[in-house]
Amino acid sequence: MSYYLEFKNITKTFPGVKALDQISFGVKSGSIHGLVGENGAGKSTLLHTLSGALVPNQGEILIDNQSMNFSNTKDALDAGIAVIYQELNLVPDMTVAENLMIGNYPNKKGFVDHKELRRKAEAQIKMLMEDFDPKVKVKELSIAQKQMIEIGKALMQDAKIIAFDEPTSSLSDREIKHLFEIIEKLRNEGKAIIYVSHRMEEIFEICDTCTVFRDGKHIETFRKMEEVNHDLIVKKMVGRELNDIYGYEERVKGKEIFRIENIRGKGVKRNINLTVQEGEVVGIFGLVGAGRTELFKLLYGLENIEAGKIEVRGQEVSLNSPKESIRNKICLLPEDRKDEGIIGIRSVSENINVSSRRHHLKYNFFLDKKAEKETADKFINDLDIKTPSRNQLAVNLSGGNQQKVILSRWLSEDIDVFLMDEPTRGIDVGAKYEIYKIMYNLASEGKGILFISSDLPEVMGVSDRLVVMRSGEIIGILDREEFTEEKILSMALPVS
Amino acid sequence: MSDTTKSKIKYLYTNYSIILIFLIMFVLLSIFVPYFFTWRNMVGLALSVVTIGLIANTMMFALASGDFDLSVSSTVAFSGITAAVIINNTGNVGIGILVGVLAGGLVGLINGFSIAKLGLNALITTLATQMIFRGMAFIFSNGRAVGISQAGFFTLGNSMIFGIPTPIVIMVTFFVLFGILLNNTVFGKNTLAIGGNTKAAELAGINVDLTKIIIFTAQGFMAGFAGVILASRMTSGQPNAAQGLELDVISACVLGGVSLNGGIATMSGVVVGVLIMGMISNALNLLNVATFYQYVVRGSVLLIAIYLDILKQRSK
Incomplete structure (x- = not known):
């Protein structure tokens, strides 16, 4: 097995509903794995178990064949996992540089090293192929730019696994193109990437492999995107004929x-x-x-x-x-x-x-x-x-x-x-x-x-x-x- | 044990654990503290919590709706002074009591209007009115206690009904009335709904602004009434009266399981919370513990109670 990240029999129940039911699949380094399913299929819940925000009732997450037990989000961060949610976790009134290095400021004996902060932030912004000033407050940026900061933050923390939760839902076509360039760059650098979306075109455009969820269950994992088409995935997602x-x-x-x-x-x-x-x-x-x-x-x-x-x-x-x-x-x-x-x-x-x-x-x-x-x-x-x-x-x-x-x-x-x-x-x-x-x-x-x-x-x-x-x-x-x-x-x- | 009995026990535990704690404390204190479990001491204990107990009724509603009211301590003093000054000037006890209570209602109305209609933060608004009406109490009294010359006024605080001091009877009556108001009326349920989710409550057709104004105005009237009773018991209006009372009242409510985020409150919990606060002071007094230490003990009890509450919520 050469999966860098592997889910094994993950089950999560909430009172009255089984949100995840025995989910198992793996993601390789240097690949983009799509997760598709209707709303409520369990995609977000799975990301929450990956980020440590939810603890599964059963099953385990393996990273590099080592079993991980995340009891909180910090554990997951330390293990090199970054999940980029639809609702971004940025502090709007702080600057780009501060947000990029939040929780991890370069400092000299407790005093913030502003020069270093700025230098690192500028380098990171360049890496993301953006051109805004690190001194700008985050609230003044567009949603696409904020998302870039979130990605930058994940990279600053040396994330090896990056999961995106419906990242394009409020972006324009041009911004989506830019985002995809960055995601592909990350793949080429060897990150294991999970990409959640319900937009079929995007899955076909960017993903190497993909998994379909329905009602909290793993329906099928496609290892080669050439072998599937739009209609087949939709059929798997919906579980019955569309009409x-x-x-x-x-x-x-x-x-x-x-x-x-x-x-x-x-x-x-x-x-x-x-x-x-x-x-x-x-x-x-x-x-x-x-x-x-x-x-x-x-x-x-x-x-x-x-x-x-x-x-x-x-x-x-x-x-x-x-x-x-x-x-x-x-x-x-x-x-x-x-x-x-x-x-x-x-x-x-x-x-x-x-x-x-x-x-x-x-x-x-x-x-x-x-x-x-x-x-x-x-x-x-x-x-x-x-x-x-x-x-x-x-x-x-x-x-x-x-x-x-x-x-x-x-x-x-x-x-x-x-x-x-x-x-x-x-x-x-x-x-x-x-x-x-x-x-x-x-x-x-x-x-x-x-x-x-x-x-x-x-x-x-x-x-x-x-x-x-x-x-x-x-x-x-x-x-x-x-x-x-x-x-x-x-x-x-x-x-x- | 079957699942239903298990869940029933869990339900009882999560909802009535504070009552259990109260009963255990009561038994222990009765055994170990001399003179604690005597009629005389029980009456004294109940009398000592009348002011807190009365205001806890309305504070419960304010907290349940998701708001705070810090102004009650000053309202108590302001109403007491107002009643004393009016009685001395008119010689009419009835008018004095009425104006004193109305003065409290006015403070509440100002709070409610500012919070609901002007959209001000409840904490800041009531902190401001707390200062304003403490100041007014000093101004009306020239900074001195106002002795009352009409003996008729003292019957309110010092008479007995069936061998029980009148203030206790009044407090218990209000406990019953507000318990019914919370559990058995649209107003009570609307209050909890607003505290649970203000936006959803509004969209469900609840008049949020009006409900809040009523809650704060009732709180003002209640604090005013408590202030008049206190003045009657002390035979004077005291501009310094009841300092820090708001925190005692809020503590009692929180001990009784009222959520500071709003949406959760029970009358039985609040009654027990009030009694626990009183019981601790009472037992410490009987044991001759100096006041300074009493603050420490009461603060610690509050911390423990809140922590227990959080544990309980996590287990859900």
């Missing part, structure tokens, strides 16, 4: 339930006119910055509506706070489930009842605990929420089950219009399918659904109609028969 994962069926449409006329506000500029009928799922697609989330913020009373008109079932409504929106039968599933959706340290039951408990108060003041228990149990059962009990803390549930908890919160209310912002992001494939089914069921019951997704196949597969937004404006609304990737993308991309 049936959305399970779309035509529904009967009813009366108009929601109407927006020319509304305007922060990040939402012009031509915002749309209607939703009973039974309709209307997708909203656009690039980052197109104003989709901002539109939802207006519709949910989180930002000021400067002009325009909103009607629910033909009645004009004013929306100045989430509370008011809920009273007008509009609800939101926020994009950031963890920070804006669930209340992690409270129970599943409390998370479900947080809004609807007002409907069953005794003497208009005291909680009806029995009714709350019944509500919680009903939705845990109906939506098949995987939790040991209604008293489990919400933070311990998997992403898909947390999303179902938030859905239950609104299903237990009296809601007509569901605003769903990336409802399937970071959720494993099986749970995604369940979320779609819940959306279809809601629509069939005569609700209206507006849903944002950045996943083009998904938004095309699930929606009855599709709204395309670009720079704060609705560019067009397409019927299902008109959906083609080219058409949608050409509407969403900025005019150059």
